[in-house]
Amino acid sequence: MIKGFQMLFMSALAALCPLKAQTCTQADTALPAVMQALGQGNVSGAEATVLELPAGQRNCPSAYLALGRIEATRGRIEAAARSFEAYVRARPDDPTGRVDLARTQLLAGRPAEARRNAEAAASRTEDPSMLAAAAQILQSVGAAGEAESALLRAVELRPEERTLFQLGVFYDGRQQHQKAEAAFRRVLHLNPNNAQALDYLGLSLGPQGRMKEAEEAFLQGLAVNRGPSFDAFLPYNYARLLAKLNRPKEALDHLNDAAELAPDTRAILYERAKVLAGLGRGEAARSDAEKALALADPANVVVDSQVYYLLVRICRELGDAAAASRYADRARKSPAARNTAGR
Amino acid sequence: MDPEAAEGIVFNDAGPTSGVDFVLDNSTTDDKPVIDSVLGGLAAFDYDNDGRVDLYFTNGASMPDFDKSAPRFWNRLYRNLGDGRFEDVTERAGVKGKGYSFGVAAADYDNDGWADLYVSGYDRNVLYRNLGNGSFEDRTEAAGATGRYRSGSGAKPWSVAGLWFDYDRDGHLDLLVVNYLDWDQQNNRVCGEPGRRLSCAPDMYGETSNILYRNRGDGTFEDVSQSTGIASLAGKGMSAASGDIDHDGFADVFIANDGMRDYLLRNVEGRRFVEVAVELGAAFNEDGVPVSSMGVALEDIDNDGFQDIFITALTNETFPLLFNQEGRGFRDTTYSSGLGLLTSPLSGWGAAIADFDNDGWKDLFTANSHVSENVESYRGIPYAQPNTIFRNNGDGRFESAVEVSPPAAHRGSAVADLNGDGRLDLVVSAIGARAEVLLNQSLNENHWVLLDLVGRRSNRDGIGAVVRVETDSGTVQHRTAASAVGYAGSSDRRLHFGLGSAIRLERIEVRWPSGAVQTIEDAEIDRVVRIVEPEDEPERQ
Numbered sequence: 001m002i003k004g005f006q007m008l009f010m011s012a013l014a015a016l017c018p019l020k021a022q023t024c025t026q027a028d029t030a031l032p033a034v035m036q037a038l039g040q041g042n043v044s045g046a047e048a049t050v051l052e053l054p055a056g057q058r059n060c061p062s063a064y065l066a067l068g069r070i071e072a073t074r075g076r077i078e079a080a081a082r083s084f085e086a087y088v089r090a091r092p093d094d095p096t097g098r099v100d101l102a103r104t105q106l107l108a109g110r111p112a113e114a115r116r117n118a119e120a121a122a123s124r125t126e127d128p129s130m131l132a133a134a135a136q137i138l139q140s141v142g143a144a145g146e147a148e149s150a151l152l153r154a155v156e157l158r159p160e161e162r163t164l165f166q167l168g169v170f171y172d173g174r175q176q177h178q179k180a181e182a183a184f185r186r187v188l189h190l191n192p193n194n195a196q197a198l199d200y201l202g203l204s205l206g207p208q209g210r211m212k213e214a215e216e217a218f219l220q221g222l223a224v225n226r227g228p229s230f231d232a233f234l235p236y237n238y239a240r241l242l243a244k245l246n247r248p249k250e251a252l253d254h255l256n257d258a259a260e261l262a263p264d265t266r267a268i269l270y271e272r273a274k275v276l277a278g279l280g281r282g283e284a285a286r287s288d289a290e291k292a293l294a295l296a297d298p299a300n301v302v303v304d305s306q307v308y309y310l311l312v313r314i315c316r317e318l319g320d321a322a323a324a325s326r327y328a329d330r331a332r333k334s335p336a337a338r339n340t341a342g343r
Numbered sequence: 344m345d346p347e348a349a350e351g352i353v354f355n356d357a358g359p360t361s362g363v364d365f366v367l368d369n370s371t372t373d374d375k376p377v378i379d380s381v382l383g384g385l386a387a388f389d390y391d392n393d394g395r396v397d398l399y400f401t402n403g404a405s406m407p408d409f410d411k412s413a414p415r416f417w418n419r420l421y422r423n424l425g426d427g428r429f430e431d432v433t434e435r436a437g438v439k440g441k442g443y444s445f446g447v448a449a450a451d452y453d454n455d456g457w458a459d460l461y462v463s464g465y466d467r468n469v470l471y472r473n474l475g476n477g478s479f480e481d482r483t484e485a486a487g488a489t490g491r492y493r494s495g496s497g498a499k500p501w502s503v504a505g506l507w508f509d510y511d512r513d514g515h516l517d518l519l520v521v522n523y524l525d526w527d528q529q530n531n532r533v534c535g536e537p538g539r540r541l542s543c544a545p546d547m548y549g550e551t552s553n554i555l556y557r558n559r560g561d562g563t564f565e566d567v568s569q570s571t572g573i574a575s576l577a578g579k580g581m582s583a584a585s586g587d588i589d590h591d592g593f594a595d596v597f598i599a600n601d602g603m604r605d606y607l608l609r610n611v612e613g614r615r616f617v618e619v620a621v622e623l624g625a626a627f628n629e630d631g632v633p634v635s636s637m638g639v640a641l642e643d644i645d646n647d648g649f650q651d652i653f654i655t656a657l658t659n660e661t662f663p664l665l666f667n668q669e670g671r672g673f674r675d676t677t678y679s680s681g682l683g684l685l686t687s688p689l690s691g692w693g694a695a696i697a698d699f700d701n702d703g704w705k706d707l708f709t710a711n712s713h714v715s716e717n718v719e720s721y722r723g724i725p726y727a728q729p730n731t732i733f734r735n736n737g738d739g740r741f742e743s744a745v746e747v748s749p750p751a752a753h754r755g756s757a758v759a760d761l762n763g764d765g766r767l768d769l770v771v772s773a774i775g776a777r778a779e780v781l782l783n784q785s786l787n788e789n790h791w792v793l794l795d796l797v798g799r800r801s802n803r804d805g806i807g808a809v810v811r812v813e814t815d816s817g818t819v820q821h822r823t824a825a826s827a828v829g830y831a832g833s834s835d836r837r838l839h840f841g842l843g844s845a846i847r848l849e850r851i852e853v854r855w856p857s858g859a860v861q862t863i864e865d866a867e868i869d870r871v872v873r874i875v876e877p878e879d880e881p882e883r884q
Contacts, residue, residue: 145536175659176723207659209688244678274629278679306631313624316672328621337632339602341659 024060027053034066038073046070061090061097068100080104088117095121095130102137111141119146128154132163139170155183161190168200175341180204195225199234206241214241232262236271243275251275266297270307277310282318289314305334352700352732354747354769357780362429363770365400365419365778367754370443371716372406374533375540377526377548378465379403380714381503381581381637383692383754383772384446384831387761388458390436390473394871395423396759396835398770400778401444401462407528409443409466418444418462427762429780437478442467446582446755446831448505452516453562454803461518463490463502463831468520472562486563488556490520493566494574500551501526504831508585508594509802509856510571511613515558516802519573519596521580521831525549539717545602545635550577553598572615579603582830586641586650586823587809588623589670592858594807597625599636599654622672625652625665629675634660635714638830642696643667643821644705645739648811650823655691655709655830658724662686662694662709666739682707682733685744689728690714693756693829697767701789701841703818704735710753710771710830727751730771730779751776758828759835765791765869767839790842790868796824799876800857804836807856814845842868 030049037046050058050066057063068083084101091097098121105114118137125131131154138147151167168183181204187197198221205214218238225234236258242251255272262268269292276285293307308331315324357363369379386399398421404411411417418440421429433439443465452459457473468490471479483489491499504521511517526548535541555573556564568574578600588595593610597620600606604627607620620626628634634656644651649667656662661683665673677683686709693710700706711728718724727750733741752774761768766783773779792812796805808824820840826833842848851863855876866872 174722176721178723207687209684211684244683246679246681306627309621309624309627309631312621313672316622316624324622331621331626331631336604336627337630339633339635339660341632341634341657 024057024062027057027060027062027066030057031062031066034069038069043070043073046073061087061094064090065097065100068097068104072100072104077104077107081108093124095125095127095134098124099130099133099137102134106137106140115141115143115146119143122146122150122153126157128158128160128163131157132166135166135170139173144174155186159186159190161187161194164190165194165197165200168197168204172200172204175207177204177207181208191229193224193227194229195221195227195234196229196231198224199231199237202241203237206244211241211245215245233258235261236265236268239275240271243271243278248275248278252279264295266292266295266307267301269295270302270310273307273310273314277314277317282314286311286314286318300338303335303337305331306337308334352706352734352745352747352785353783354732354781355784356748357427357782359777361427361780362424362431363398363421363778363780364431365402365421365772366415366776367400367402367772367774367778368415369403369774370406370416371774373538373540374531375535375542375716376406376528376531377524377543377545378443378501379406380542380716381523381754382443382445383774384444384463384504385755385757385770385772385778386447386449386460386826386833387757387759387770387835388449388460388826388833389835390420390458391422391477392457392475393423393425395425395763396761397421397423398429398757398780399438399447399449399460400772401440401447401464401755401831404443406443411440411442411444418447423761432477435477437480438471440464441469445502446504446521447833448507448518448827449833450507450516450806450826450836451803452507452518452558454515454798456803458804458836461488461505461507461520463505463520465501466499468499468502468505482562487566488518488520488564490522490554492552492554493568500554503580504582504827506583506585506596506827507804507806508596508825508827509558509807510555510594510596510610510616511557512593512801512807512856512858513558513560513613514798514800514802514857515560516804516806517558518556518564519583519585520554520556521583521598522551522553523581523601524579525551535715535717535721539720541715541717541721545579548579550579550603552577553580553583570615572617573608576606576608576618578606580606581637582639582827584639584641584652584827585807585825587807588641588650588667590649594856597639597641597652599639600633601635601637603633605633605636605639605654624673624675628661628663629677634663636663637692638694638709640694640696640707640828641825642705642823644696644707644735646704646818646820648819648821651696653694653696653707655694657690658713659687662689662691662707664707676739679739681740681742685731685733685741688724689731690724692754693771693832695756695758695769695829695834697758697834697839698735698791698841699732699767699783700734700785700787701766701791701843702737702787703789703814703820703841703843703845704737705841706735707733707741708747708756708758708769709733710756712750712752712754712773716752725750728753730756730769730781747781748779751779753779755830755832757832757834760793760839763871765793788844790845792840792842792848792866792868793871794838794840794851795871795873796836796838796853797873797875798855798857799878800859801855801876805853805855805876806836809854810838811850811852811854812840812842812848813850813852814842815847815849816843816845818843818845837871 071080102117135150171180202217239254273288608616691709
């Protein structure tokens with residue numbers, strides 16, 4: 001088993017030693033085995049495969065790529081970046097290494113470098129999956145235009161379900177609802193039973209005011225919500241639409257389903273509390289909202305101030321002025337939710 | 344007042360023949376600085392006391408020097424000639440403005456019977472006193488209403504709107520100056536890509552605090568921002584409206600903040616203000632998220648005697664509608680009223696709550712356009728949008744949006760009966776386009792009354808007076824006298840009531856800001872009714 005310091009040494013070496021022209025057949029052959037081991041979670045096995053290479057082969061580009069991936073899996077981002085940099089120096093036109101490097105640079109908090117390498121990768125490949133990977137990085141660094149171009153090229157080269165789905169999610173995130181709708185419809189053309197795509201289709205139709213179609217999409221999604229595209233948040237999203245359509249009782253039914261599918265999810269309990277409050281069931285609403293408050297929400301789907309604000313209303317309507325005042329104070333002191341809808 | 348009895352709502356733009364040729368000029372540049380997207384407040388008011396409503400439009404200035412000398416940047420005053428035409432009297436009246444203007448608040452601040460103007464701007468605010476001879480004089484410095492901060496550097500914050508109201512009930516109108524972002528040309532940011540820049544979001548700039556001027560009654564003002572608590576509350580205000588939310592007799596204030604929680608300032612016995620929007624459910628949308636609040640209107644929409652709140656915001660945010668629960672708090676009915684789905688595609692500026700079909704139920708109006716000229720290339724959202732009226736069904740729901748003008752970059756708006764036919768008309772400014780004078784040509788047999796309040800012990804405009812109207816059919820409506828309505832502008836201060844099929848007014852009750860309560864029996868309908876506050880009214884509240 002390789003010790004940490006040996007890995008560090010090799011990584012350092014990778015950063016320092018210029019790569020020489022040589023035959024790298026063994027290293028190239030070993031790379032798939034390394035990737036397979038990593039794919040199985042067998043990091044030690046992957047490391048062993050690299051170490052078993054003859055010394056001369058460890059300076060081969062494939063060895064650096066393998067090492068970089070091992071380091072990245074270990075969470076040693078800077079070390080991984082050094083290995084990928086060595087690989088990119090040796091094979092500057094290979095988009096794979098550029099994407100790997102960009103990803104680690106992003107994780108290392110170097111977005112400008114990540115963007116540069118992702119753009120380079122996208123410009124050097126006709127591989128749709130590589131373009132999609134580069135697009136993901138570009139989107140993360142705020143290069144939306146470049147990300148969109150890469151994704152569009154990917155789906156043009158090979159309009160496969162996964163890439164089209166990614167394109168739809170991209171547009172959804174930018175609130176370009178018509179384009180999102182078009183992408184998800186193409187996903188569904190390839191796979192009509194993709195529940196996640198049906199969920200997103202409903203989400204993209206709602207803001208266009210096409211409520212009936214949105215509801216149909218959600219209902220179709222619920223009917224096929226199983227298998228690899230199972231979507232635990234589909235009942236939640238459908239319930240939110242029903243609440244907007246002023247059908248709170250139906251919304252409540254679906255929120256109950258959502259709470260069973262994804263228990264201890266703050267957003268679901270918060271939404272149910274809102275619906276219950278609207279139905280005049282103040283005590284149940286308060287219970288849900290206070291439970292929601294106790295749950296972590298790392299993605300900040302529903303932030304504390306939103307729950308406090310709801311609790312102010314619930315407690316005020318329940319006649320508990322002291323609690324309403326307490327929650328109001330907390331709502332003011334908590335960071336407000338970020339408004340992403342309007343701008 | 345059967346809503347079904349009302350015919351459709353129809354407006355026609357009077358067009359160039361009206362003589363209103365005003366074009367809102369924002370002096371935009373390729374970088375789309377935030378300043379160039381939020382102008383356009385206007386006022387509908389009777390400056391010459393001929394009984395006809397005149398129009399005042401605010402305008403931009405050249406950049407980067409904020410020079411207003413070119414005629415294309417002048418603010419403009421149009422006199423209503425009464426035959427469907429307006430005459431530009433800007434130069435004669437001396438009101439072309441100074442610097443980059445945003446909003447205007449019209450009211451008779453010195454109780455001399457002539458309506459004055461307060462123009463809010465980026466670099467200059469101007470108080471125009473109406474001399475009663477067709478002209479105005481600049482009293483800004485002399486009155487002490489410059490809009491500069493009294494303490495610290497004495498800086499002039501960017502003012503967007505003004506609000507005249509009598510917060511201490513002394514019979515003299517006080518002035519709230521609503522300030523927006525801490526923006527200047529040095530800290531200007533650019534957003535979006537070159538060639539298609541976007542107006543930067545307000546979170547890229549700091550907050551400013553507002554200024555409250557107390558009217559001393561001698562033509563001058565005292566800055567009471569500190570002592571009343573106004574100064575301690577920084578925000579990103581774009582407009583404000585006042586009303587007695589909790590029926591304690593003192594005018595409260597709602598401030599629409601852009602991209603942060605809105606403020607509801609409860610007036611504590613005319614001495615200070617306490618911010619209670621979070622407590623009363625008027626701070627965020629129903630998801631607890633701040634919206635890009637721009638315009639605001641306060642009126643009693645459901646005829647329960649309590650003022651409700653209607654706010655305009657950006658596309659996908661909806662226009663929040665908050666129903667007042669008898670002063671205890673607000674219930675967000677944006678979606679349950681049907682308004683959420685109708686307004687989600689729109690971006691609104693000017694806002695009004697008024698009965699456009701005279702059926703006895705106040706409808707909603709919004710002047711629409713997205714804030715960013717280049718938004719369509721990013722998000723597919725149209726920049727130019729039509730103006731809309733949302734008809735009140737009479738059951739708390741709004742089920743249709745009536746488009747009353749073609750798409751344009753609309754901004755401020757004002758409501759008034761411009762031609763004296765009893766139907767409320769609309770005036771809307773638009774960036775780079777001729778202002779719209781939208782005449783209400785809805786066909787119905789509904790009746791109406793327009794109340795012209797004259798305060799004696801109260802402020803002369805009667806601003807803050809609460810009027811209750813009861814018809815022969817037993818229906819009851821309420822309105823509160825105000826001039827600041829919607830986005831950075833003023834509507835006709837006179838109180839319009841649609842009466843539906845009622846043929847007689849049983850009773851009009853006026854609760855004046857002085858505390859006096861006045862009752863008029865059997866008033867005539869389908870006309871303007873002038874109500875003068877008694878000098879020595881014994882009944883007080």
